[in-house]
Amino acid sequence: MKTGYYVTLPEDAELFIPLIRLRFLNLLFRRSLTSSSNRRREDSWLKSLFVRKVDPRKDAHSNLLAKKETSSLYKLQFHNVKPECLEAYNKICQEVLPKIHEDKSYPCALVGTWNTWYGEQDQAVHLWRYEGGYPALTEVMNKLRENQEFVEFRKARNNMLLSRRNQLLLEFSFWNEPVPRSGPNIYELRSYQLRPGTMIEWGNYWARAIRFRQDGSEAVGGFFSQIGQLYMVHHLWAYKDLQSREDIRNAAWHKHGWEELVYYTVPLIQEMESRIMIPLKTSPLQ
Template sequence: MSPFTCVLTLPSVFFLQGVSLFVRKVDPRKDAHSHLLTKNEESNLYKIQFHNVKPECLDAYNQLCEETLPSIHNDKYYPCELVGTWNTWYGEQDQAVHMWRYRGGYPALTEVMSKLRQNKEFMKYREERGKMLLSRRNQLLLEFSFWNEPIPRKGPNIYELRSYQLRPGTMIEWGNYWARAIGYRQHNSEAVGGFFSQIGNLYMVHHLWAYKDLEAREATRNAAWQHEGWDEVVYYTVPLIQHMDSRIMIPMKASPLQ
């Protein structure tokens, strides 16, 4: 059982004056975590894809993606949007990361998958892509209510995807703390999006950040420690984490997030 109290809806808990985020008890609940953590019941569904590419095929893979993915993104026939597409710079090498948004949730995802199976160009893309990959995996995600929705931005930027494997049962606590913490990390518009898994690795959280360069990243992260309360958030959230990973990513030419 989680050691922190969660009131009826997280958005009201986070911003009500005088409500403590550090209560040491949780009452039994019948609500799904996803209902408490997301903006509303019709929240967007996201898919994140990790493709490990054969090193000798990376350039050809990138070109194939740049020729195919924007056509799906721009076609209103498909109720989905390409949020961003990147190559990992620091982290797992020869890797591509794609993020899609489905407005309308699972029905939109089902509709897109059904329509794409009838798209001969896309099926050819999948066939060619498969020859270039060593492995691939994906997750379905929902967005936290207290993060901004990812929107296209001009570059050049580098992006950091910080992924946290939480201890089971601690997602509400994480949300409580980060609803407060995000206020310390928006001064330079570095906060892009925050997500938690629904299918795939469970109790997985992804925070996506944008920086001008690695020096700006270091300066921005150091500046957070000057805000009163940031150290407390870090102190209480670290014990919730089982494993964490950081990727520095470079946008592909076709990425709406540049």
């Protein structure tokens, strides 16, 4: 007597059997072509998508990744401007912001100021550096409250905005220091939202990856967030034009090792965004 388990299939089930058999054979064929080393690499990549072990740390990642020789703090501002007000907004920014940048009594410097060209439209982006970290930030904020010209500037500016947000950032130790440069250039701000617990891993990979992108001095600065949206990374690049950007990025793929670093950093990312930005006339980064 035969025993076993039986299931009742729908009447049209036989239509799907050849397709299932074909897919199964195709899977076996593809796996047979994969070497053992590639299988281990694939398994590791897949595992990284679903399993994220956060190693125990004895120090904050900011202390492990940031520059030790400096204590600079950066502030990145995003202002979404009413479309009809963008020209007036740029005008008052170019009148007031350089005065703060040039005043030696303020321990801060305007690193760059831009309008987004491709990406979110009618947007202004400002990057400030505070020499001396959080105490310098507090000192600047207190002084600006007493600066009547700046108070009036903020009132006028705020009437032109739809929304605004900012982040406080530290600088990766292995990136270039962002210094003034002559133009004309376009700038790309690539922003990455990382999976929580992966900042150290990101830093370890990019400490090696950055050497593939420094031949043409396009690397301007690399930062990670401390306050605001957390586990955010920002890479700032400068190019002569969009075609130069395309050529430089394509050339990186011909350098041995670049593709592997990209391969292992992709699973660390939750979201990413690219902005192409044009500097204002008064921006130190031209």
